[in-house]
Amino acid sequence: MALKTKTSTRIGVTALGWSIALWLFFPIFWMILTSFKSEVQAISTPPKLFFMPTLSSYGEVFERASYWHFALNTVIVSVGATAIAVVLAVPAAYSMAFLPSKRTRGILLWMLSTRMLPPVGVLVPIYLLARNTHLLDTCTGLAVVDMLTNLPIIVWMLYTFFREVPAPILEAGRMDGATRWQEMTMVLLPLALPGIASTALLSLILCWNEAFWSLNLTSSHAAPLTAFIASFSSPEGLFFGKLSAASTLAVAPILVFGWISQKQLVRGLTFGAVK
Amino acid sequence: MQAVLEHSPSAGATAPNQTKTGGKRTGLLLLSPSVLLLLAWSLVPFVMTLWYSTQNYNLVDPTLHGFAGIDNYRYLLTDPDFLHSLLNTFVLVAGVLLISVGGGTLLAVLYDQEFFGRGIARILVISPFFIMPTVSALLWKNLMLHPIYGVYSAMMRAVGLTPIDWLARFPLLTIMMIVAWEWLPFAVLILLTAVQSLDGEQREAARMDGAGPIARFRYIILPHLGRAISVVVMIETIYLLTIFAEISVTTAGGPGVASTNLAYLIYSRALLQFDVGGASAGGVIAIIFANIVAIFLVRAVARNLEA
Structure with a gap:
């Protein structure tokens, strides 16, 4: 952009760009956050943003289902x-x-x-x-x-x-x-x-x-x-901590992979429609 | 797609010094494994589905067998659940397309602007595309929209409103929102690339000539996006016609058939009621339905890409 945009416009664009990005990302952020809560903290009302993080949900998920078996598949x-x-x-x-x-x-x-x-x-x-x-x-x-x-x-x-x-x-x-x-x-x-x-x-x-x-x-x-995740959708799914930990485990590899490769991915996704 | 239509096959890259038949045979040989596999993949199950659809065939009731003629179809086509699910399928596809293409275009223009931390903001926006459907459905159902413990319910209470049990009150609309959340990033990803490929000088010139932001969007950016929008519509439709996991996890098609689409209806017939005949008839109808959509889509997209 060769021409200078007005400062007020620039601030507006920045605010809008960031609010929409955070809003769209919020569910993922909240899932990761909840995975580090205890079950009691996970369903506290109003929801807690700050808390003592714990790995107990992850521990229970690993104990209950063999994550590595599913991940390997x-x-x-x-x-x-x-x-x-x-x-x-x-x-x-x-x-x-x-x-x-x-x-x-x-x-x-x-x-x-x-x-x-x-x-x-x-x-x-x-x-x-x-x-x-x-x-x-x-x-x-x-x-x-x-x-x-x-x-x-x-x-x-x-x-x-x-x-x-x-x-x-x-x-x-x-x-x-x-x-x-x-x-x-x-x-x-x-x-x-x-x-x-x-x-x-x-x-x-x-x-x-x-x-x-x-x-x-x-x-x-x-x-x-x-399927690993679907097995947490039963009534037990109401254990938000475990559900979040299992979900985080299921999506983390591909999410990180996607972040790293997004530039490369765009090339492939556009099917030569964008030149 | 564009490449297919722009380079007509005859304007080929075949080496001039090569005998035509030899090239042809090699070409066929190289092509055949994929073609034969896809032929088998698309024909064998279809023929089987066609056959089962004319049979009385229930996995748990072996006494019920033999030729059913068109009974399965008649039964299905007169079933109000079927029409309802067909309508739901259409509403879901159209709704999600509208949200993701409309929203995607606006967001593509927004994230094309220079601003602080744009790179990170973009990565956050496209992230939902990488989340598997089962996870996003569970995430929204429980952590976000749960009437008691969900974050959205807490927010509504915080401003003095009564939380809504979204999935019970507006099942189809809520599923549409969840699916749109998954596919909006995809549209942004492609449309943003398209906007960025727009010639900067052209935009600058329009601005010099006094075109406002809306005029620039309407007359410069939007026409340029035609192709990319076609690709988004085409790919999304393929997936949206068969939305399954989101419904299975959140509402199981209910209450009643309020959020049952064609894919889920056939699934519930086949695997929950073990009615292979009826499910197959539904399958045949789904295939016909998808092909009609496909013909229109391929035509529309092809025309747009040729222009």
Whole structure:
């Protein structure tokens, strides 16, 4: 901004910007705060802002449910689903970006339309298929489903990133005798790495927070953090301290991860819509 | 999306020295794993759903079996719960879209302004996007809106009002607010990037010419946001059509079916009442419904992106 804004406007903007930010963030702040309260402090009226912090809620959560078991499932499923999806999507996006045919655009639109398939519409068959193949309540089963639901978006994002790689660079590689495989792994991938990273980031976040399939396809063995939290929603959920501690534990990794990677993430999320 | 439409496939990057058929075959080969998997993923369950929807099939009542014809559909379509849930689905999608796109646009303009601590404020604003739906639902239901212990209730008491049991009194509206809280940050994230990509000189020129803030917003910023808004609407709609966790955790669709959307109705039929036939009929209808929305969306978005 080259022109000087009036001081009063500047103060107004600062106040407004901060009040809205704090208001939107407040529930998360309050959750973290409550997680350090004792159960009595957590339901005191009026609510306390200042208190002696205690770790008792965390202690009880760890005692009651094996957090690490759920967290490990979430990590396995999210990372697994993302990795497989990216491995499948890279060649597909490469083919669309560098070996396009008349049908490329149609295939892309069709892929995205499969993403609009409401999961609940196919809940019954998927549930029965998973049960009959003994994939119900396994990390593999959930990872496969998560992978398939995210695949279209991943192909699409990688495609937009690959389009930004100038074709002559790839051609030069081929002139030097590179095979397709070498072209893809040694020329394209290093160039498109930032794009692949932000695609993987988004996929990780979506898998981490995915609730529908994880609640319906797992029960105990492969239950991820979404299920861990749902188990605190019972009447026991009224123990605000424990509820907050469990919630904080479930979201903290992905929240911190999101904060660190937000710049990278924006690149991926905008689908080339913002130039 | 833009890339798809801007670079028509024929204006391709195919190497000139390469035989056409060879490239085509390689292209097909590389594409096929993803395409085949997605084909199976979208067709097999759909065909199965279609089949179950014509059967009398209840998981707890094995005596009930055989061909049902269109009975499941007739039963469902004449069920007032079904129409109600369809309406709720629509209200939820439209309401959240309105709040997140409208609010997101205004906030994007706000956070585009230079101010003290803007970077931190932005991070705070986008944070709810990273919170899993089950957690945000529990958080709002208990810590924020609980009629006795919730913070909002305490605030209302502090200013002399009687706290409201939001989820019991206005279940659908409250769920809409919770979902909007989750998706507003997403809209801000994308729209802010779009606003920032706006040419600074153009804005400066408009200002020199005496355009006020409202005129600048209306004639310079808003037209520039068209594309980004399309992307937000498209992605959010995909997720909003199938809101599930928020309803399951807060109201379980109640009271009655006051906050039941189509996704939750099918869920309660299938997994709570074990009525596979009826749930499948609901599933088929949900798929058709989503496809109609998808066709309109893809068209609208494609047109907007081509412009």
